[in-house]
Amino acid sequence: MTALLAPVLIVLAIGLVNSPRSARAYGVPKNKGFLAIGFVSANGGSTSAPSFESLLMNVIAVRLNKSTDTSLSDFAAGWVIVGVPAHVGGVGLGVSQINTGSNFGGNFGFNGVSVSIGEARPEVQVDLNAIQSLAQIFNTQAVPAETYGQAELILDTARPVTVIPVCGNALPRGEGCINYTATLDPSLSKQYIRVALVDPKTGNAALDVSRQQLTPLILGLNLSFTGVPITSTGTYTVLPSMTWVQNTTPTPPTPITNPDLGTVLGEIDTSLSGGFASARPETITAEVAGTNNVVESLNLPTTCNGKPTCQFTMQLPASGDPNTTPPTGGTAYDFYASGKATSYAVRSNVIVYPSVPPNQNGSPYLNIDLQTNPLKIVSKSQNSLSGKITDACNGIAIQAATLQLLMPDPLASPTANCLANPPVGCVAVATAATDEVGTFPLPTNGKIVAQFAQIPADSSANYSMVVTASGYDRTFPPISATGGIVKCTDSTKKGACDVSLNHGFLTGNVVLDAPATAQTNVLVMAEDSGTNNLENVGMVTIPVGSSSATYTMNVPDSLNPASSSGAAVTALDLFTNALDIFNGAPQIASGHTIAVVGDVAAPSPPTVTGGLSNCTGAGSTVSQDLTGITCVGHGGVSGTVGGPAPFTTVLLSKPDASSNLVDLESAPSVPSNNANAGYYALCAPADPNPYTLTHVNNGIPDPSATAQVTLAAPVMVPTAVPTAGVTPTPCPGICDAGQGTQCLICTGTSQNVP
Amino acid sequence: MNRSAKKVVRNTIAVLICATIAAACGGGGFGSTDITNPGNTPNVAAQTSFRIVGQVGTPFALTISDARSTWHVKGVIPLSVVIINNIAPVRISASKLVSDSSLLSVEVINGFHVYQLASTTDHFGVAAGSFGRVTGFAPPASPDVEFFVKGPTQEVFDALIEDQNTGAVVEATAPTVILFDSPAGGATPQFDGIFTAVTFLGGFNIDLTFNGVLWESMLAGTNATLRYP
Numbered sequence: 010m011t012a013l014l015a016p017v018l019i020v021l022a023i024g025l026v027n028s029p030r031s032a033r034a035y036g037v038p039k040n041k042g043f044l045a046i047g048f049v050s051a052n053g054g055s056t057s058a059p060s061f062e063s064l065l066m067n068v069i070a071v072r073l074n075k076s077t078d079t080s081l082s083d084f085a086a087g088w089v090i091v092g093v094p095a096h097v098g099g100v101g102l103g104v105s106q107i108n109t110g111s112n113f114g115g116n117f118g119f120n121g122v123s124v125s126i127g128e129a130r131p132e133v134q135v136d137l138n139a140i141q142s143l144a145q146i147f148n149t150q151a152v153p154a155e156t157y158g159q160a161e162l163i164l165d166t167a168r169p170v171t172v173i174p175v176c177g178n179a180l181p182r183g184e185g186c187i188n189y190t191a192t193l194d195p196s197l198s199k200q201y202i203r204v205a206l207v208d209p210k211t212g213n214a215a216l217d218v219s220r221q222q223l224t225p226l227i228l229g230l231n232l233s234f235t236g237v238p239i240t241s242t243g244t245y246t247v248l249p250s251m252t253w254v255q256n257t258t259p260t261p262p263t264p265i266t267n268p269d270l271g272t273v274l275g276e277i278d279t280s281l282s283g284g285f286a287s288a289r290p291e292t293i294t295a296e297v298a299g300t301n302n303v304v305e306s307l308n309l310p311t312t313c314n315g316k317p318t319c320q321f322t323m324q325l326p327a328s329g330d331p332n333t334t335p336p337t338g339g340t341a342y343d344f345y346a347s348g349k350a351t352s353y354a355v356r357s358n359v360i361v362y363p364s365v366p367p368n369q370n371g372s373p374y375l376n377i378d379l380q381t382n383p384l385k386i387v388s389k390s391q392n393s394l395s396g397k398i399t400d401a402c403n404g405i406a407i408q409a410a411t412l413q414l415l416m417p418d419p420l421a422s423p424t425a426n427c428l429a430n431p432p433v434g435c436v437a438v439a440t441a442a443t444d445e446v447g448t449f450p451l452p453t454n455g456k457i458v459a460q461f462a463q464i465p466a467d468s469s470a471n472y473s474m475v476v477t478a479s480g481y482d483r484t485f486p487p488i489s490a491t492g493g494i495v496k497c498t499d500s501t502k503k504g505a506c507d508v509s510l511n512h513g514f515l516t517g518n519v520v521l522d523a524p525a526t527a528q529t530n531v532l533v534m535a536e537d538s539g540t541n542n543l544e545n546v547g548m549v550t551i552p553v554g555s556s557s558a559t560y561t562m563n564v565p566d567s568l569n570p571a572s573s574s575g576a577a578v579t580a581l582d583l584f585t586n587a588l589d590i591f592n593g594a595p596q597i598a599s600g601h602t603i604a605v606v607g608d609v610a611a612p613s614p615p616t617v618t619g620g621l622s623n624c625t626g627a628g629s630t631v632s633q634d635l636t637g638i639t640c641v642g643h644g645g646v647s648g649t650v651g652g653p654a655p656f657t658t659v660l661l662s663k664p665d666a667s668s669n670l671v672d673l674e675s676a677p678s679v680p681s682n683n684a685n686a687g688y689y690a691l692c693a694p695a696d697p698n699p700y701t702l703t704h705v706n707n708g709i710p711d712p713s714a715t716a717q718v719t720l721a722a723p724v725m726v727p728t729a730v731p732t733a734g735v736t737p738t739p740c741p742g743i744c745d746a747g748q749g750t751q752c753l754i755c756t757g758t759s760q761n762v763p
Numbered sequence: 764m765n766r767s768a769k770k771v772v773r774n775t776i777a778v779l780i781c782a783t784i785a786a787a788c789g790g791g792g793f794g795s796t797d798i799t800n801p802g803n804t805p806n807v808a809a810q811t812s813f814r815i816v817g818q819v820g821t822p823f824a825l826t827i828s829d830a831r832s833t834w835h836v837k838g839v840i841p842l843s844v845v846i847i848n849n850i851a852p853v854r855i856s857a858s859k860l861v862s863d864s865s866l867l868s869v870e871v872i873n874g875f876h877v878y879q880l881a882s883t884t885d886h887f888g889v890a891a892g893s894f895g896r897v898t899g900f901a902p903p904a905s906p907d908v909e910f911f912v913k914g915p916t917q918e919v920f921d922a923l924i925e926d927q928n929t930g931a932v933v934e935a936t937a938p939t940v941i942l943f944d945s946p947a948g949g950a951t952p953q954f955d956g957i958f959t960a961v962t963f964l965g966g967f968n969i970d971l972t973f974n975g976v977l978w979e980s981m982l983a984g985t986n987a988t989l990r991y992p
Contacts, residue, residue, distance in 0.1 A: 131814070131816075131870060132870075134882040171880070302865055409824070411861070442839040445909075445970060451914070454917060455965045478822075479824075479861070530899065541862070543887040592896075594896075
């Protein structure tokens with residue numbers, strides 16, 4: 010597995026619902042404004058930063074109050090609650106009429122929005138390690154337009170924080186690389202985690218939420234550890250704290266800016282008679298570049314109605330510095346405009362920089378690419394696309410397949426290539442998924458329009474469609490948008506699109522070095538050779554007393570166009586990951602060595618006769634055993650990486666018997682301008698053979714910046730000697746239900762990476 | 764005479780207001796009153812359910828197991844999963860099926876409370892959770908009975924899932940998969956699901972699969988009944 014090679018962003022969607030209040034911008038009630046709450050890690054300077062693979066805060070809500078008295082009672086008047094994002098598409102959202110495109114299930118209660126103090130509710134798990142370089146939007150909600158003086162973070166009272174520490178070195182200590190619950194330090198009076206939102210000069214409340222406006226509230230989260238367990242079943246105690254990343258005061262026409270957000274100014278033009286209209290609501294959507302992961306959607310304000318041109322402003326999480334020469338960093342987004350009875354307009358790979366700090370002239374940096382080259386839409390008829398995705402070998406429905414409609418950006422440089430993986434210069438303008446019987450799109454409801462139900466019949470759009478499903482070839486069914494009809498060209502029916510996907514088979518045995526002493530579940534992962542692009546995962550179960558089990562899984566064949574250029578990937582790397590249990594709880598970090606085999610030839614493509622694929626021919630099935638799996642216990646490595654940038658990660662890989670390096674997992678490093686810049690931490694089995702660590706910047710490995718590391722073996726700690734009437738219980742272990750007369754406790758390893 | 768048991772699994776998953784009523788009428792005959800002592804029947808133990816949340820549209824594969832059955836479910840975020848008749852311990856392993864940094868979170872819910880969370884942003888990352896002390900995965904569900912309440916999305920619905928002997932009342936939000944563990948004890952089962960819309964966002968879209976084969980679909984209406992056989 011590989012991790013975090015791209016920004017982790019949570020979808021922020023604003024105004025997906027058509028506003029019934031046509032006279033008001035964004036549809037927000039007249040006495041309210043939008044508040045967008047985001048989190049960013051302020052943990053990079055903490056001494057805890059180098060010690061944990063994961064630091065997860067379980068957030069239920071953020072509350073605001075006008076008072077600046079941070080000892081204010083929780084039950085005082087005037088608290089405004091912003092809970093977890095619930096639902097998508099804007100039904101039953103109370104007054105907000107805005108929602109996030111991420112989903113955390115909502116809160117209990119009939120309308121799914123009720124929040125109260127003192128009980129467990131659905132919550133967002135915020136990983137501080139994943140938001141070190143880029144803010145994560147928690148939720149956006151309409152709140153009373155007031156000036157607020159404080160914010161309070163509400164965590165799950167039973168499990169406020171979950172951590173996965175790396176292995177330690179001091180004794181006594183608990184096992185590393187397992188989940189620990191951290192409780193709040195008792196000194197945290199009444200469990201308030203608050204920050205004053207005040208002007209440092211005047212001490213007055215300073216978060217001004219203006220009517221009808223979008224105001225960001227970025228909170229820096231930090232964890233200080235005040236108690237460390239000395240046994241594997243102990244708990245940490247933590248002292249969470251917050252800082253406020255203050256906005257600049259807007260000076261019209263300059264909008265609000267924030268150091269963790271890029272302010273994007275844009276323009277959209279329409280050739281429609283009468284201009285923009287409530288009957289044809291138009292939405293601007295920002296996605297992580299090259300993906301269909303929506304970050305923010307914005308309904309055009311109704312103040313644009315009747316006009317042929319509309320100016321808009323978006324606030325997007327961004328990192329980097331535009332004031333250096335050349336600018337450093339930046340966060341890439343794709344943008345598209347969509348709406349009823351109109352064409353799409355797209356812009357790909359726009360690099361967005363934070364707008365603060367200001368430049369030498371004191372002016373904030375404003376991202377104006379979308380003003381310089383406005384989005385332009387025209388009138389187009391639309392129709393839906395639906396169909397079924399099936400396995401070409403047997404006709405069986407494929408579940409959870411994803412369809413993306415791609416549109417090339419006419420201004421893309423270099424020229425757009427929608428076949429590349431990820432697409433270059435192409436924007437995913439519509440996405441659908443299949444259900445358990447292979448049909449798409451998934452049902453919506455009467456108040457939400459499915460993206461695949463509103464596709465413009467635009468012959469100039471040069472659409473491509475890509476269908477992906479784990480274990481199958483990336484497939485590009487032809488698509489036609491001529492004559493006012495959108496359809497797959499090999500289908501004779503308007504709007505119909507049935508697609509079958511080819512694949513091959515991979516089979517073999519997963520072999521343990523010794524018979525299993527407990528049921529052992531092992532994942533088999535297949536990825537494109539030499540990359541971290543995984544293609545499929547399968548699981549085998551090895552019963553007690555057995556040392557092997559046979560796996561068979563679908564994998565893409567040797568015609569799979571999955572490379573960065575769109576060329577076929579003809580070889581796969583394979584590795585295993587055992588799903589081990591510690592003390593009755595499943596863990597992600599495995600104690601079993603990882604079997605790796607690199608550069609395995611992908612299966613031959615099926616032969617196709619009369620439209621039917623024959624998947625039983627020579628080469629359609631590739632056999633490959635995965636051996637040498639033994640439980641050695643957890644291991645962990647931490648250290649620093651040289652010259653850390655905002656998105657520097659450390660990649661862990663392991664050579665196979667032929668010295669092919671197989672990528673396994675990666676971890677982010679603490680970005681520059683932090684006290685612990687460059688620190689990273691990884692868990693991996695304590696393999697007696699060396700791993701390779703590689704410095705990776707923005708997803709690109711540097712083959713000249715590597716280090717070899719052999720992880721320290723766990724230590725054996727004898728169980729206490731039995732005494733009269735007392736038989737000590739052996740420690741729990743990751744390798745089995747117990748270690749007999751001794752505990753197996755993992756040991757940390759230090760290794761810096763150039 | 765046996766009367767059906769009720770469990771109420773409330774809102775997006777979770778559970779119980781209900782109770783098993785094993786009310787024997789024996790001997791009372793006419794004139795007996797309050798034989799079931801209404802309102803005072805004991806609740807069954809809090810039930811476990813799951814929500815798979817995070818970046819909308821992210822595909823995943825689930826392996827879910829209770830003490831006697833294991834199910835494999837594929838879907839996309841968001842999805843709720845409810846097990847009818849579940850017996851602890853319960854274990855879930857969720858694997859992302861996409862090679863990107865999208866967020867997948869698993870909420871393990873017991874009763875009305877989030878008991879555990881686990882998240883991943885790894886490529887094909889795994890998030891695991893449990894309720895109770897787990898060992899391995901149980902054998903595959905037999906029979907494998909799954910109600911897929913696919914739409915209308917966001918519809919709050921009530922459902923009565925019952926076999927010949929017991930029933931469970933569920934309130935959840937679509938999309939939800941309802942797994943029925945060992946209906947009628949697993950032998951020659953007869954069962955049904957009766958669904959009633961609460962928020963009326965459109966017509967139901969519900970599938971019933973039996974041992975992996977689509978048995979019945981319901982594509983309209985705000986009330987629906989699906990039964991086997």
